[in-house]
Amino acid sequence: MLVNLPLMLLLGVNIDHAATLRQARYRQVDAGFGGLVEPDPVALAGLCEQAGADGITVHLREDRRHIQDEDVRLLAASHSTRLNLEMACTPAMTELALRLRPHSVCLVPESREEITTEGGLDVVKHRDKVARVTDAMNAAGIKTSLFIDPDPEQIAMSAQLRAPWIELHTGAYANAYHLPGRGPELARLVAGAEQGHALGLVVNAGHGINYINITEVRTIPHLHELNIGHSIISRALFTGIAEAVRTMKALMNA
Numbered sequence: 246m247l248v249n250l251p252l253m254l255l256l257g258v259n260i261d262h263a264a265t266l267r268q269a270r271y272r273q274v275d276a277g278f279g280g281l282v283e284p285d286p287v288a289l290a291g292l293c294e295q296a297g298a299d300g301i302t303v304h305l306r307e308d309r310r311h312i313q314d315e316d317v318r319l320l321a322a323s324h325s326t327r328l329n330l331e332m333a334c335t336p337a338m339t340e341l342a343l344r345l346r347p348h349s350v351c352l353v354p355e356s357r358e359e360i361t362t363e364g365g366l367d368v369v370k371h372r373d374k375v376a377r378v379t380d381a382m383n384a385a386g387i388k389t390s391l392f393i394d395p396d397p398e399q400i401a402m403s404a405q406l407r408a409p410w411i412e413l414h415t416g417a418y419a420n421a422y423h424l425p426g427r428g429p430e431l432a433r434l435v436a437g438a439e440q441g442h443a444l445g446l447v448v449n450a451g452h453g454i455n456y457i458n459i460t461e462v463r464t465i466p467h468l469h470e471l472n473i474g475h476s477i478i479s480r481a482l483f484t485g486i487a488e489a490v491r492t493m494k495a496l497m498n499a
């Protein structure tokens with residue numbers, strides 16, 4: 246079965262790093278100093294949507310280093326926001342997702358020491374755990390996306406696990422952008438997208454996408470949505486969030 250895709254490539258803005266900035270001063274408030282905790286990622290999400298974002302993505306890390314539970318609760322309760330919750334594949338996070346009811350969850354690997362998500366979730370090794378979460382989300386009407394490397398075995402297993410979506414990890418490609426590995430990494434993403442599409446999966450992509458590599462990323466076939474965070478939030482410091490979102494959306498669909 247092949248899936249119908251929208252004509253436009255959709256943009257999910259990851260607002261984690263607005264929360265990173267807030268958390269830089271958060272403990273002062275916890276310690277009873279009071280005052281304003283800024284910036285507010287929930288307010289930023291609204292501005293992203295006004296500027297053309299098709300959804301908001303947040304990664305509620307187990308160590309809560311940036312996004313907090315209350316952010317997810319407020320975002321999920323906001324009707325105008327299509328919320329994609331990135332989370333580790335654990336019973337505690339599953340329980341939380343079922344309670345907060347985002348529109349979709351994206352299962353990601355997590356290691357507390359990492360600076361950012363370093364590789365895709367190994368859905369072959371963890372297939373039983375992933376199946377439990379996917380089945381629970383399917384029963385609750387919440388879409389599951391699997392954040393995986395563009396590896397044929399991982400993509401084939403994702404289809405067997407009844408997750409409707411995959412998100413191909415573009416980090417290895419982004420890191421190789423100025424190196425000889427760029428061509429082969431792009432070819433892996435193209436092949437992965439072809440395979441996922443042929444298996445009836447909705448194919449998304451994300452990690453390390455920026456205003457330069459987007460012109461090549463957008464040539465990957467069958468893409469439905471890109472999740473982009475660090476680069477958009479970084480640009481917003483110079484141009485404002487509305488310009489940063491509008492420009493990325495225009496480059497994605499040029």
Ligand SMILES: CC(=O)[C@@H](O)[C@H](O)COP(=O)(O)O
Nearest residue numbers: 261304331353360361362452
């Ligand atoms: C799963 C993923 O690729 C991103 O959402 C990333 O995890 C953003 O959060 P960090 O920058 O904390 O890794």
Ligand SMILES: NCC(=O)COP(=O)(O)O
Nearest residue numbers: 259451452453472474475
């Ligand atoms: N899943 C990838 C994501 O949400 C954003 O990653 P990045 O653009 O912050 O690297």
